[in-house]
Structure formats: structure tokens, C-alpha cells
Amino acid sequence: MLYMAATLPVIIIIRHFQKKLKLLNLKATVHISDNKATRENQLLFMNIMKRLSDPILILDNLNHIIMANKSAHELLGNDILKQEISIFIRNSNLTETLKKVYKTGNPEDCELKFGTPVTKHYLSRIHLFNLDNDNAENSKKYLFLTLYDVSTIKNTDKMRVDFVANASHELRTPLSSILGFVETLQGPARDDTEAHERFLKIMYDEASRMSRLIEDLLSLSRIERDEHIPPTGSVNLVPLIKNVINVLEPQAKDKDITISFFHNALKEITGDYDQLTQVVQNLIENAVKYGNEKTEIKITCDESIMPPPLNTKEVTITIVNEGPGIPAKHLPRLMERFYRVDSARSRSLGGTGLGLAIVKHIIQRHRGRIFFESKINATTKVTVSIPL
Ligand SMILES: Nc1ncnc2c1ncn2[C@@H]1O[C@H](COP(=O)(O)OP(=O)(O)OP(=O)(O)O)[C@@H](O)[C@H]1O
Ligand SMILES: [Mg+2]
Secondary structure (H helix, E strand, C coil): CHHHHHHHHHHHHHHHHHHHHHHHCCCCCCCEEEEEEEHHHHHHHHHHHHHHCCCCCEEHHHHHHHHECCHHHHHHHCCCCCCCCHCCCCCCCHHHHHHHHHHCCCCCEEEEEEEECCEEEEEEEEEEEEEECCCCCCCCEEEEEEEEEEEHHHHHHHHHHHHHHHHHHHHHHHHHHHHHHHHHHHHCCCCCCCHHHHHHHHHHHHHHHHHHHHHHHHHHHHHHHHHHHHCCEEEEEHHHHHHHHHHHHHHHHCCCCEEEEECCCCCCCEEEEHHHHHHHHHHHHHHHCCCCCCCCCEEEEEEEEECCCCCCEEEEEEEEEECCCCCHHHHHCCCCCCCCHHHHHHHHHCCCCCCCHHHHHHHHHCEEEEEEEEEEEEEEEEHHHECC
8 A cells, every 4th residue: 555655646747747748739649758667667557546446536735636546436426536525525534534644644544434325334544645755845745545445344343243232132031031030939929839830931931932042043153154055965845845834733723824735746956954944944933923813824836947047947935824914114124133023022922033034044055035025914925946
């Protein structure tokens, strides 16, 4: 970076000469330098600048943009030259840092957040330099400014912080409930045998929820760890789905829900049997949990062709249940960890809010796709496709 800051004055000189030649209406090749090696270096450097994916700007002592590479134009617009930088990046932090670098001459970093419709995070590195490369008072000074897009790092950081906060909250709720009941059993309800039974049942349920949550968290971290390793097993989805239906039948019966399954004879797919069982189980369990009583869950499994331009074969599973449905605004976030449409309802049904996050990662490992469609007070349909 320091090398670039030191070499940049060369480009400004080149521009200066180019402009002069233009004014004189000269059509001849621009002789940037008499020395062939130096000229080649200059052209090479200009090409590197042009192709650098990070936006780069040169500012004069009035904070006017006097030079910008292609990425800077793509980010800030085509008409940025000769304009003050604050018109395009409104940020008091940047204004202060520019002042500071001018004053001290020392390079500084500054974090910026700007952009519409998507706000992005940038780390800006700012250096001061002058054309004569000496520190004479009257020499013209320039600022060299690079913008690094750090949005992914910022988002990952936020996700990590959110995750720890959510996981702690999910564990703290049942834990404080258990502690509360232990205190009651030791104190006011010491001799109340009827209360003992009731409280112990609640404590058991809460402890089971904590245990499920820890199992789900461990499962999620294992799946994420192996996500880049493609599965190698051969799986026939029809018996797999039948097994899951058998396991969930009693739960469905409790709500008077019937489960139907239509399929064609299918080829085996490459996949991980246990993980695909987890996917189907999570999705059918949701259909049972959030479906209305006395309704039907319709499951299908068929071969289909992927949309163009891929046109390759895949297996598609659909699960449709009748129920209150999912409002459209929740659909894009449904597979985030701990995201629930109705937290109280999910918790009362013993949910951890991790089911769909697990599903998402397993499907990603299988290079598949999943999407939800829902009509309020009518149906919710989940479609999962896995390449054959
Ligand atoms: N078929 C469905 N109908 C209506 N809402 C659904 C359906 N499937 C999922 N949801 C909503 O999506 C949320 C997230 O589902 P997810 O499976 O990740 O968590 P959960 O079911 O609450 O808990 P668990 O981790 O035990 O599965 C649910 O809380 C529910 O609000
Ligand atoms: Mg679930």
C-alpha cells in the first residue's frame, strides 16, 4: 500500500501531460516518459490501478476527488471527479479522519457505512503524499484513499454475537424456570405432594428442552463443519419418507391429522441417509405441529427436471399442510437459527427454533434447494429438490 501511495504521483503527472497534449490538439502518441523502461512501468501501474477491485480515490487539499479508478466509479458514480468527496460519502467520521491525516501526515484507518438500497461496511485507509516527495511547506499535498468492503466480516461478526445471545437466552429460559421450581419445592411447596408431581413434570419438560437444544446445536455445528464434503451414500427416498411417516403417525393422530404419500418409482440419489431423514422428519414434524386439527398433510416425491439452463434431473419432495399459514414477511427469515413466527407457540410445542436451520445446511451439503409458499389460513407448502 505504501508502495502504491508513493508511486501514485506518477499517475497524476501522466494525467497532467495528457491534458496538456489534448489542449494542444496533439494526436501523436503520448510520450509519458523518454525512458522506455520507466514508461512501461507507468503503463503497467496504470493498468493495475484500473483493474484493482478495491475502489481507490485521490483527493486534493480541498477534499475534491481528482482521480478515481474503475471500481470507485462503479461504487460512487461516473460524475465524481472535481467534486467534494462528502457529496458521495456522507460520513462525519471520514471528514474528521481526512482532517487528521492532513494535519499529522500520518496514515489513518476509518470505518464507513454507506450505500443504498443495501448499506455496506467499508474500511478506508488514508495516506497523505506530495508530488515532490519532500515535506516542504508549500508542496502540493494529496490524499490517497482506498475502500475495502468489509461487509461480509461485519455480518459474520454480527451473526456470531447474535448467535451467542440467542443460544444463551434459549438456555436461560428453561434453566431459570427449573431453578424457580427447585426453590418452590424446597420452600413453600415442601410438603405439598400434589404440587411435587406437577412441578417435577414441568421441570422434566424444561430439562428435556434444554437437552434437545444442546443436541440440535451440536448437530448444527457438525453439519456446518462437514458442509463442504459432498455425501457419498446411496439413498432411496421413498422408504426413507415412509419410515418418517410411521414415526410421526402417533403425533399426527393426536391432532386427528391424516398423512397421505404419493410417489413414483424413484432412482436412488447420492446422499446421507441420516441427514436426509433429519430433513424429512423436521419438515413433516413442522407440518404436524403447525397444521390444523382434523386436516390432511399431503406428501409427494417425484423426479423432475431442473429449470433452464441446467435442465438436469432432480428429485422433488413436497409437503403441504393446512393451517394458519406463514405471513409473507417471515418467509425469507424462516431458516435463520432460532427464528420463529410465533415464539411462544413454538416453545410451548417444545420447539428449539433450530429445525429449519439444520434442514437448510443439510440441503446445501446435498447441493439441493428448498422453498416455502404459504397462503394465510389455508396451506403451507415446502418444496425440497435434490439433484439426481
Ligand atoms: N408448516 C408450517 N406451518 C406454519 N409455520 C411453520 C411451518 N414450518 C415452520 N413454521 C414456522 O417456522 C418456525 C421455524 O421452524 P423450525 O422448524 O426451525 O423451528 P421450530 O419448529 O420452532 O423448532 P424445532 O427446532 O423443534 O423444529 C416455526 O417456529 C414456525 O413458526
Ligand atoms: Mg421444527
